Amino acid sequence: MDHIEGEPCQDIEDCRLTDRHVQTLLNREADELARHFTGTFSPETVRDCVEDSYTHLAATARIRTHLPVLAARFARQRLEATAKNQGATMSDEPEVLFVCVHNAGRSQMAAALLDHHAAGRVTVRSAGSAPADTINPAVIEAMNEIGLDLTKEFPKPLTTEAVQAADVVITMGCGDACPIFPGKRYLDWQLDDPAGKDVDQVRPIRDEIDRRVRTLLDELVPSNA
Template sequence: MTHPLASHNDLSLDQRHALYTAAANLSAEFSGTFSPETIERFLRTSYDQFAGRATVSGFLPLLAERFARQRLRALARVEGKHDTGTPTVLFLCVHNAGRSQMALGYFQHLAEDRAIAWSGGSEPGERINPAAVAAMAEVGIDITGEYPKPWTTEIAQAADVIITMGCGDACPIFPGKRYEDWELTDPAGKTVEAVREIRDEIESRVRTLLEQLGVPVRGQR
């Protein structure tokens, strides 16, 4: 296997080793579904999405692997190579740092493994809004493991429902998708106290969405 980032001369030895390990992990997971070349291309382009953001530099290989895995799973669904029929929702906002991350957190918490959710931003920020993290922690949902990331074509195409939150014309439009625009206050720069109201409205909207999709929420059968 060639190194997935052989042309990146600025990588440390540890980063190169971590990315080689990531490529091996993804190749094992998607063996028989995608070629090594496709897997390495997705890993390389995923790495490049985060490379300019110093705040995540130490975690670049991990972020690249996680994002590449999500994109490959989406592509497999689009190409009919792995489509279980599980409802899939994409939450989009501008920076993928507040509203869409809280919606993702609630969706995953309430739906568990009965539905799939992703999130993305038209202009991803550097980190998740600390006030959003704190507000979600108050209701027992930990979103610290998430990170701002862009949406990609295969992720948007794989979604059954696309929920937009203030990204306007920058949000993707694909025929045949169900779209909803949630008019929510942007939590950027707001206190935890102010974010609580936004959080609670998001919970209500996510619960309604799950009901419409026929997905039982946590604690229901």
């Protein structure tokens, strides 16, 4: 069955790479990414990850215009996590993964807030157990009010390598979707879901996330450290 451009895929098989232009763009992104990971991953491994990332993002994307670029960004995060898991890279920075169902509201706000407050002292990622196609517009507006731009962010699927690479995994209503690995710190933040809420209703959720993020940051990277 041919997939209609601009419609979300109902079957992941419909999202196979059949468009020559898309494949050209993906190859270009993969070549650039392969140069970044020279000595860590082969070009073939990088290309496979980029194409796999595209397929997963295309399964929910309504608009495909910038999808090859987003797939490359997602692939880079996955490869960085894999490199860490394999011991190919070493970092003293703690890594935090925020997970909610759609990665369109709570986890995106938490990741942006922690990244902002940490100022490079913490590696921050977010994901969804069933990612949406776009970020909640009311969430984007609420975050923009405090100077944080989420317009370039996008919902990402939860991957095993992301959980395995994290030191702290914070769930926000995703149930048992997160794989459990020994040695990780797991937290579950009970927060209202901003889905269907207007910006006035999202602000208190944002502020509560900000409070929790600041407390977490003080635990991970004490100010006197």
